[in-house]
Every structure is written in structure tokens, then in C-alpha cells.
Amino acid sequence: MNSLNNQLAQASKIATDTTLEGLIDAAQAVSFDVFDTLFVRTVLDPEDAFDLIGQKFGILDFRRRRKEAQAEAFQRMQQAGEGEITLDGIYDCVEGLRKGISSKQLRDAEYGLELILTVPNPGMLDIFLETLKTKTVAVVTDMYLPRDFFEALFEKHELPRVPMFVSAERGATKRDRGELFDLMLDELAVAPKDVLHIGDNLVSDVERAQERGLRAYHYVNPLAPSSFDSRSIAASIALSLAKVNADSTGQRSFYDLGFTYGGPAAVGLLEWVRDRAMDDRVDVVLFVSRDGYVLEQLATRGDVSGLPRFAYFPGSRVAFAMAAMDESSFEGQLDFLLAGAHGLSPAEVLERIGVQPPAEKLMRDIGLGSDAVVADANMAQVRSFLYAYRAEILKICRRNRRGLFKLLSELDVRPGSHVALVDVGWNGTTQEMFETALNKLFDVRVSGYYLGLTDSPECVRRRSIMNMQAVFDGSTVDKLLLAKLYEKRVGVELMFSAPHDAVIGYDAKAGESVLPIEDAGRGHGQHLNKAMVQDVLRGIADFSRAFLKVRRDLDYWPSAIDIASPILDFVQAPVSNWNMLDEVRNFDAWGSSRNFALTMKTYQDKGAI
Numbered sequence: 001m002n003s004l005n006n007q008l009a010q011a012s013k014i015a016t017d018t019t020l021e022g023l024i025d026a027a028q029a030v031s032f033d034v035f036d037t038l039f040v041r042t043v044l045d046p047e048d049a050f051d052l053i054g055q056k057f058g059i060l061d062f063r064r065r066r067k068e069a070q071a072e073a074f075q076r077m078q079q080a081g082e083g084e085i086t087l088d089g090i091y092d093c094v095e096g097l098r099k100g101i102s103s104k105q106l107r108d109a110e111y112g113l114e115l116i117l118t119v120p121n122p123g124m125l126d127i128f129l130e131t132l133k134t135k136t137v138a139v140v141t142d143m144y145l146p147r148d149f150f151e152a153l154f155e156k157h158e159l160p161r162v163p164m165f166v167s168a169e170r171g172a173t174k175r176d177r178g179e180l181f182d183l184m185l186d187e188l189a190v191a192p193k194d195v196l197h198i199g200d201n202l203v204s205d206v207e208r209a210q211e212r213g214l215r216a217y218h219y220v221n222p223l224a225p226s227s228f229d230s231r232s233i234a235a236s237i238a239l240s241l242a243k244v245n246a247d248s249t250g251q252r253s254f255y256d257l258g259f260t261y262g263g264p265a266a267v268g269l270l271e272w273v274r275d276r277a278m279d280d281r282v283d284v285v286l287f288v289s290r291d292g293y294v295l296e297q298l299a300t301r302g303d304v305s306g307l308p309r310f311a312y313f314p315g316s317r318v319a320f321a322m323a324a325m326d327e328s329s330f331e332g333q334l335d336f337l338l339a340g341a342h343g344l345s346p347a348e349v350l351e352r353i354g355v356q357p358p359a360e361k362l363m364r365d366i367g368l369g370s371d372a373v374v375a376d377a378n379m380a381q382v383r384s385f386l387y388a389y390r391a392e393i394l395k396i397c398r399r400n401r402r403g404l405f406k407l408l409s410e411l412d413v414r415p416g417s418h419v420a421l422v423d424v425g426w427n428g429t430t431q432e433m434f435e436t437a438l439n440k441l442f443d444v445r446v447s448g449y450y451l452g453l454t455d456s457p458e459c460v461r462r463r464s465i466m467n468m469q470a471v472f473d474g475s476t477v478d479k480l481l482l483a484k485l486y487e488k489r490v491g492v493e494l495m496f497s498a499p500h501d502a503v504i505g506y507d508a509k510a511g512e513s514v515l516p517i518e519d520a521g522r523g524h525g526q527h528l529n530k531a532m533v534q535d536v537l538r539g540i541a542d543f544s545r546a547f548l549k550v551r552r553d554l555d556y557w558p559s560a561i562d563i564a565s566p567i568l569d570f571v572q573a574p575v576s577n578w579n580m581l582d583e584v585r586n587f588d589a590w591g592s593s594r595n596f597a598l599t600m601k602t603y604q605d606k607g608a609i
């Protein structure tokens with residue numbers, strides 16, 4: 001009796017457990033669909049493979065021709081009363097090829113390309129291997145590729161051989177009436193009710209399987225993008241790699257942010273910098289902190305070859321502006337010193353430029369103590385205070401000027417050198433401050449290289465007097481998209497951050513290397529979380545390695561702009577897609593204060609993310 005009760009209890013559990021684990025436990029045999037289930041392609045659109053073949057053979061309209069040939073093959077199949085098309089049948093329908101190119105060459109190219117592009121889906125591979133330990137396992141696929149393709153695919157990825165039911169070989173499909181399932185049931189000698197089929201297609205993998213009496217599980221890849229603007233094959237590969245490599249739980253993370261968008265942007269920018277630097281005959285590339293941190297890391301690792309001499313360059317608009325400031329220019333720089341000061345205490349206005357403020361008692365005596373907040377009402381008083389305190393401020397300016405000169409000398413930047421200053425963007429303020437500081441040191445030619453430059457009046461003015469170039473500007477993207485890129489700039493800059501605080505000055509002691517001075521002191525709570533940054537950087541580094549491997553395998557070397565283009569999808573996506581950005585605090589030390597926490601919502605409210 002107890003045995004019967006246990007059996008009934010188990011049967012009840014099986015009947016109600018619709019989780020994938022429960023369905024597998026209840027099955028005697030499990031079949032897996034192949035494409036977009038057990039395996040995924042490293043392009044988001046399977047037809048992107050046709051463009052790759054077209055590029056290789058110089059057939060610009062090959063995507064169209066290949067699609068038309070497949071449609072013709074279906075018509076011939078139906079006329080012949082056959083159940084499925086084949087790769088050979090498709091290429092029998094390709095016509096009008098120029099001399100020297102045969103349909104057999106193209107067929108073999110597609111076969112080989114599919115072997116390169118098709119990789120195990122990390123979200124399903126562990127389930128497949130675990131299921132093999134206790135169940136009969138098969139693969140069932142509607143595909144025009146021959147059976148030997150799937151055998152080669154399993155061998156390439158060192159997967160155990162299992163029974164394979166391929167529509168092109170069997171002349172039957174899942175999608176039409178489900179006859180391919182019947183063939184599997186007969187050969188495995190199992191009852192339909194004892195088989196679970198797992199697949200991504202709601203019709204062929206779920207409805208048809210259930211119509212034949214099988215249990216079915218509809219697999220939805222949690223990492224597949226909900227929308228995709230197919231800007232280029234490079235973008236298709238890049239975003240598909242994110243689907244293959246990211247956390248299989250589908251939970252968005254800072255690592256995913258780096259891999260999915262930061263990686264393509266960094267690799268694209270770095271390759272673009274390499275090309276510009278070669279054309280401009282640059283002597284040394286300076287990756288200015290913090291934006292240039294990951295670029296220098298990738299360059300040092302050798303992910304992009306052909307760069308001229310390069311170095312990570314500790315600096316910022318603050319450090320350079322302070323190095324440029326002297327008695328004659330001090331009054332004109334008061335607006336810079338007070339920029340974004342609303343909400344800060346007067347002492348914090350000094351701290352963020354590396355100047356030690358007067359004692360709290362003195363500040364209170366003049367009405368500018370720690371309980372005071374910079375606002376329109378007391379702005380004139382704060383301005384007067386800074387002017388009165390200019391002697392102390394100028395001491396720091398002189399120290400920074402000496403430090404910058406020594407740092408450039410350590411980097412072997414000499415009079416007459418042509419240097420490239422690499423920054424993310426957006427208006428050239430840092431470059432202008434750097435060039436102004438250089439005017440007080442020695443003559444150096446400067447080119448500014450950026451991910452993006454806006455069409456703001458200030459940027460237009462600077463571009464008229466300085467050499468400034470960008471991957472994305474008014475000449476490469478439309479104005480609305482450029483505006484989106486600037487609007488989401490904080491999210492983009494987070495992908496180009498570094499595991500250290502902003503550099504605001506230099507300490508140049510005699511006989512020692514220059515020590516960058518960082519703004520690490522203020523803020524309500526912590527500054528930018530270094531662990532978050534490290535996760536983003538790790539994602540970028542992993543993407544760069546994976547993308548380089550795919551390009552080498554494919555012998556495909558797209559333009560830098562095409563590689564970087566997924567960042568344009570990021571800036572158009574809803575902010576809610578990346579809710580974990582709400583965890584970021586005090587990203588920009590310049591505006592952070594003890595009085596409040598500067599969050600991503602602050603920037604969002606200001607239209608910066």
C-alpha cells in the first residue's frame with residue numbers, strides 16, 4: 001500500500017511539475033532542437049552569413065541571390081513531392097555567377113562558415129550533458145544542412161554523439177506535420193508520452209511536438225536582444241557574442257554591460273585610433289585617464305596591432321586647467337572653478353581642485369562654513385572668496401604645471417612631437433585645457449581622437465581651431481542619434497572608467513616619478529564603486545578576446561565604425577533595460593558632495609543617461 005501511495009504521489013508530482021528540470025525527470029527520452037536551442041550562431045541574423053560569403057567572393061547582392069535560390073528550391077521540392085530542401089538543392093538554384101566562381105565553391109563556403117559561426121549555447125549545454133547521464137538523448141532539427149554537418153559540429157566541440165534526426169537527410173520535418181518526430185519515436189522505440197522535446201520555435205518545437213503526443217518545453221533564450229538595429233555584420237557578431245558569453249541566467253550585470261556594449265565601443269575606438277594615428281603620423285598616443293584606461297589595457301595585451309608608441313596618461317580637464325592657470329588668467333577661470341558647484345559646500349569647491357581649504361572656524365566667520373551650500377544667492381560671495389584665496393590656489397597651479405611638464409618628459413614627449421590625446425568625448429574641453437597648459441610649457445602638436453563629438457556651438461568652435469576627430473560625429477551619424485549618444489553619455493563613460501579616482505593634479509618631487517593626485521575625498525557615501533568598474537572592464541576584455549578569435553576564424557576585418565556601432569543601440573534602448581545602473585554612486589567626482597549622493601537618477605533627470 002505504501003508503495004502504491006508513493007507511486008501515486010510521484011505521478012501527481014510529475015503531472016504538476018512543468019519546470020524544465022521536472023519535465024526532464026519525468027521523461028524517458030529527451031530531444032533537443034539544434035539552432036537557437038542547443039547551439040547558437042555568432043550572428044544575430046542567420047542571413048548575415050550570406051553577406052559574409054558575398055564579401056568574400058565579391059558578390060554584393062549575394063544575400064538576395066541566396067534567399068531567392070532557397071525559395072526556388074522550396075518550389076522544386078514541392079513540385080517533386082519531397083519533404084525537405086537540401087543545401088545542394090539550394091545551390092542548384094543559384095544562377096548568374098560570374099566566371100571563376102562556381103555554385104559548389106559557394107556551397108562549400110557556406111558549409112564551412114556555418115561550422116565557424118555555430119557554437120554551443122551555454123544556457124543549454126550543461127542541461128544537455130547532465131541529461132545524457134540518465135536519459136536517452138537525441139537531436140531533432142529542421143535544416144537543409146546535411147547530417148554530416150551536425151556530426152562535424154559535435155566533433156568540433158567535443159560533444160558525445162547522439163542519435164540525429166535531420167530533416168534534409170530524412171525528407172521529413174517538424175514544422176509541417178511533425179513527421180520527423182514520428183521517425184525519432186520509431187527508431188528510439190519510445191512512446192510519445194515518454195519523450196520531452198526542447199526547442200525555441202513555438203510552432204515546430206512545441207505545437208507540432210504536442211500534436212504528435214510528445215511533451216514539449218518552449219525554450220526562450222534570456223540573453224537574446226529584444227530588438228536589434230542591424231547596422232552592420234560586425235554589430236551582429238558583437239551582439240551575438242554577448243548572447244553566447246554572458247551570464248546564462250539572463251540577469252543584466254555590469255559584466256554584461258561591458259561585454260555587450262563597452263567591448264565593441266572600445267575595440268572599435270582603438271582600431272579607429274590606430275588608423276587615424278597612422279594616417280596623421282602621430283609620434284605617441286596618450287590615453288587620457290580615466291577614459292583611456294581600458295584602451296591602454298587592450299593595446300598592451302596586443303588586441304589591436306599597429307599602434308604607434310602609446311601610454312596611459314593620468315590627467316583630466318581639472319588637472320590640465322589648473323596647470324594652465326596663472327595670475328594673468330585667474331579671474332577669467334573663476335567660471336570654470338565654480339562650474340557645477342551648486343549644492344557643494346564652499347570648502348568642497350576647493351577640495352575638488354586639490355586645494356586645502358582654510359580652517360572651518362575661518363570659513364564660518366565669513367559665512368561659508370560647512371553648513372553653507374553654494375547657490376545663486378551666495379554665488380557672488382563665493383566668487384569673491386576664491387579670488388581672495390587665489391594665492392593658495394595658484395600655488396597648486398604651479399605645482400601641477402611642474403608635474404605635467406615632468407610627466408610629459410617621462411613619457412618622452414618633446415618639443416615638436418605630435419601627440420594624440422584619446423578621450424571618449426564630447427566637446428573637446430579636456431583637449432582645450434591640455435593645449436592651453438602646453439602653451440606654457442613647450443610646443444607640441446596635438447590631435448584629439450574621440451568616440452563621439454557633439455555639434456554644440458562650443459564643440460564647433462573648438463574644432464575650428466583644434467584638430468579634433470571622432471568615430472561618431474555629424475559626418476557619420478544623423479543629428480538625432482548624435483544627440484542620443486550625448487544624452488546617454490554617463491552610461492557610455494561608465495564603460496570607459498578605471499579602477500581609480502579622477503586625477504586632479506600632480507606631485508612632482510625631485511628625483512621621483514610624477515605621482516598623480518586623485519580626487520578621492522568627498523561625496524555622500526562612497527565614490528564610484530571600483531568592483532563595478534572592474535566587472536565592466538572584465539567584460540570588455542573578454543569581448544575583445546572573443547571578437548578577435550571570431551574575426552580570425554572568419555578572416556573578416558570590418559571597419560572600426562561598424563565594430564563600435566552597437567553603442568548606438570545602447571543609447572536608444574530604454575534605461576530600464578539596465579536597472580543595475582541605479583546602483584552607481586558619485587560617478588563624477590566633480591559634482592559629488594557630502595550633502596547628497598550623486599546617482600544615475602541625477603543624470604537621468606538631467607537627460608544624461
